[in-house]
Structures are given as C-alpha cells and as structure tokens.
Amino acid sequence: xxxxxxxxxxxxxxxxxxxxxxxxxxxxxxxxxxxxxxxxxxxxxxxxxxxxxxxxxxxxxxxxxxxxxxxxxxxxxx
Amino acid sequence: xxxxxxxxxxxxxxxxxxxxxxxxxxxxxxxxxxxxxxxxxxxxxxxxxxxxxxxxxxxxxxxxxxxxxxxxxxxxxxxxxxxxxxxxxxxxxxxxxxxxxxxxxxxxxxxxxxxxxxxxxxxxxxxxxxxxxxxxxxxxxxxxxxxxxxxxxxxxxxxxxxxxxxxxxxxxxxxxxxxxxxxxxxxxxxxxxxxxxxxxxxxxxxxxxxxxxxxxxxxxxxxxxxxxxxxxxxxxxxxxxxxxxxxxxxxxxxxxxxxxxxxxxxxxxxxxxxxxxxxxxxxxxxxxxxxxxxxxxxxxxxxxxxxxxxxxxxxxxxxxxxxxxxxxxxxxxxxxxxxxxxxxxxxxxxxxxxxxxxxxxxxxxxxxxxxxxxxxxxxxxxxxxxxxx
Numbered sequence: 480x481x482x483x484x485x486x487x488x489x490x491x492x493x494x495x496x497x498x499x500x501x502x503x504x505x506x507x508x509x510x511x512x513x514x515x516x517x518x519x520x521x522x523x524x525x526x527x528x529x530x531x532x533x534x535x536x537x538x539x540x541x542x543x544x545x546x547x548x549x550x551x552x553x554x555x556x557x
Numbered sequence: 558x559x560x561x562x563x564x565x566x567x568x569x570x571x572x573x574x575x576x577x578x579x580x581x582x583x584x585x586x587x588x589x590x591x592x593x594x595x596x597x598x599x600x601x602x603x604x605x606x607x608x609x610x611x612x613x614x615x616x617x618x619x620x621x622x623x624x625x626x627x628x629x630x631x632x633x634x635x636x637x638x639x640x641x642x643x644x645x646x647x648x649x650x651x652x653x654x655x656x657x658x659x660x661x662x663x664x665x666x667x668x669x670x671x672x673x674x675x676x677x678x679x680x681x682x683x684x685x686x687x688x689x690x691x692x693x694x695x696x697x698x699x700x701x702x703x704x705x706x707x708x709x710x711x712x713x714x715x716x717x718x719x720x721x722x723x724x725x726x727x728x729x730x731x732x733x734x735x736x737x738x739x740x741x742x743x744x745x746x747x748x749x750x751x752x753x754x755x756x757x758x759x760x761x762x763x764x765x766x767x768x769x770x771x772x773x774x775x776x777x778x779x780x781x782x783x784x785x786x787x788x789x790x791x792x793x794x795x796x797x798x799x800x801x802x803x804x805x806x807x808x809x810x811x812x813x814x815x816x817x818x819x820x821x822x823x824x825x826x827x828x829x830x831x832x833x834x835x836x837x838x839x840x841x842x843x844x845x846x847x848x849x850x851x852x853x854x855x856x857x858x859x860x861x862x863x864x865x866x867x868x869x870x871x872x873x874x875x876x877x878x879x880x881x882x883x884x885x886x887x888x889x890x891x892x893x894x895x896x897x898x899x900x901x902x903x904x905x906x907x908x909x910x911x912x913x914x915x916x917x918x919x920x921x922x923x924x925x926x927x928x929x930x931x932x933x934x935x936x937x938x939x940x941x942x943x944x945x946x
Binding site: 493509512513514516517518520521524532533534535 | 680684687688689715820835836837839840841843844847848855859862895899907
C-alpha cells in the first residue's frame, strides 16, 4: 500500500520530495493544498476503493504520509 | 435590544453568564442552561419583530423534521444522491425565498441569522450523507442551531465539534482558562468594534463623496480596516461569549492583513465561512468534476471550482451586483493564483525575502480593491464616471 500511496502523492504534489521523509508535514512544506487534498480523495477512492469525506478528518490528521497511511489502515486497506 | 449592541445587551449577558460561571467552576455541565438562556435571549431580542420570531421557529420546526427524515431515509434506503439533493434543496429553500423576496422589497421567510443557520443545517445534511453523522439528537441540534452567541452573524461552527463541547464537564482549571480567554476576547472585541471600527468609519464618512483616484485608494483602505474591526470585533465577542458558556467556537479572523497570497488571505479572513465553502462546496464540486472527467485537466476543474465557490460566497452575502462582482473577482484571483503557483519560477523565488515582501504588498492591495467592490463604492464610481463622460 505504501508504494501505491507514494506514487499517488508524487503525482499529485509533482515532487519526489514526498518520498524523502514520511513524517514531513506536506501542508506546511507547500506540497499539498485544498485541491491536492481533493485529488487525493479521488485517487484513494479509485486505487483502494475507500470513500473518504472532506470533513471526516482534521487537516492535521492528513498532513503526513504516515498519517494518511494510518487513516487508510483504519479504513481496512492492507 | 440587539446582539452585542447597547448597554442593555451587555447587562443581560453579564447577568445570564453568572449561572454558567457557577456551573463551570463547580465542574457541572453547562449545556442545558446554555440552551435555556439562548431561548430566553432569542425571545427578548426577536420580540419586537414577531414575524421574524415566527419564521425562526417555523424554520427550526421544518429543518428538524427534514434532518430527522433525511437520516431515516439514509438508514432505510442507503446513500442516494437524488434524496440528498432534495434534502439540500429543501434546507436552502427558505433562504432562497428570503433573498429573492428581498429583491422585491418583501421579507418572506426572512429572519436575522437565516444565512448562518442555513449553512449549519446543510453541514448536518451533507455529513449525514457522508456517513459521519448517523442520528442527530433533538436537543443538541436545537442547541447548536439556536446557540445565541453565534446565532445572527457566526462564526459558523460545526455540529459534531459543538456537541462534544456541549456535553463536556470542564475541570475547574480548564473552565478557569476558558473564562479568562472569553473575557479577554470580549474586551478586545469591544475595542475593535466600538472604538477602532468607529474611528475608521468616521474618516470614511468624510470622504464618501469624493471620486478622485487618491480618495478611492484611501476609501478602499479605510473601508477594509472598518470592515475588519467591525466584523473581527463582532466575531471576537461571539467567540468570547461562547467560551463563558463552555463552547470553543472557532475563530473567524487570524491577522488577514499579513497574508502573502490570496489563498492565504481566505485562510485568515472570515475563516469559518471560507472553510465551510471549501469543505461543502469546493471540494465536493471538484471531486465530482474530476471523477466524471468533466474537464480536460485538474487545473481547469480547480478553476471552475474556485469560480463556483466564490460566486456562491458573493451571493450568500446578498443578491446584489456588488456582492456578485466581489465573488467573481475573488474567484478569478484564486484561479490565477493557483495557476501561477504551479510555475517553476514561483517555486524558485517563493522563499526569498524580497519576493515575500512584494507578494504581501500585491496581496494586500488586491484584498483592499476587493473591499472597494464589496463596499459598493466601485460600481458607484463607475456609474458616476459613465455619467460624467
């Protein structure tokens, strides 16, 4: 799952930097913004078949690769 | 008597706060008292306009049934787009009737705070559709919708967040901290709204009939300051009052004039409205557009999203040419900013000091020009000039 997620994020953020540090705050680094979040929701739905809602989580819950992984695991993605 | 205005209101507020403070310090739940006091205060304030009080209560009656029926339909028939669409439409209908009839000089279904309460109701319906809210409770929903500190002009809180606070027993230390924060915010709000905003307004009146460029620039800046101190002051008082009643209503302003681009500006100005629109309109519209591949690329989808989002923002303020133009203007600014920030050049310079300074200066002036449109002065000037030539 991690590799797939990184591929998605790399494409959305248009930057390989997402791979360097999985604890990096993507919002603060300017790699993610509200459109990127929307794209991520669509991509996760297409790739993993999990529907997420924009208000289900706080901004901080989304902010790093590790945290997104955690959300996906909670939703039952292997 | 009206909200946050005049000595009577503040005396009633202080008296009404006493039981809340006692409950808070005795580590008891304040929620039920808050609901009771909200009802009393609403009755006192809307009393002079019985029609408004009637519409407010009728609205509450209708939307509660709408929410309960919609959540029942979700449990019974599952997630269906068509049903959700109709629920949203019904929740919006009173607001649409109020705004449209207002254009013809009527006040059908219009009451103080209808725009704000409608957005709160829509949040509950849309999050029910998402499956985040299963079943709303009657008392906490009514408590949320009628919560007096934010009833007539926000900030727009979210029901799930509100309900957690409403049911909470704060420890003595926690409540002490909240009370302190609340009183500080109310005092700061009073300074903003009744002193600083009034000063700006005084200057504004002096130049209201002048149309030379230098006066227009001055007008834009003064109006921006006036609007900020007026609305941020109001919001501070609303947030501060909420704190006293044990509710941590989110802040509405966060130093908007230090923003370095328009996207940041909307993260700092009227935050609860712009975040509401982001979560319930923009992201849903763009998600849908990307999913259905309505646009060639994601940038076009985002551009359309920004335009729809900001035009609705303008319309929400009122159905006038000025507000529509204001929405359009900010929609274009956001779309252009989005495109611009994807350029390689931007990534190279964005952290340089000179660039940030320049970017701040441009943003500030763009925002001020937006306020000139918002104030009605821009179209007024255009009209005057057209007559002149």
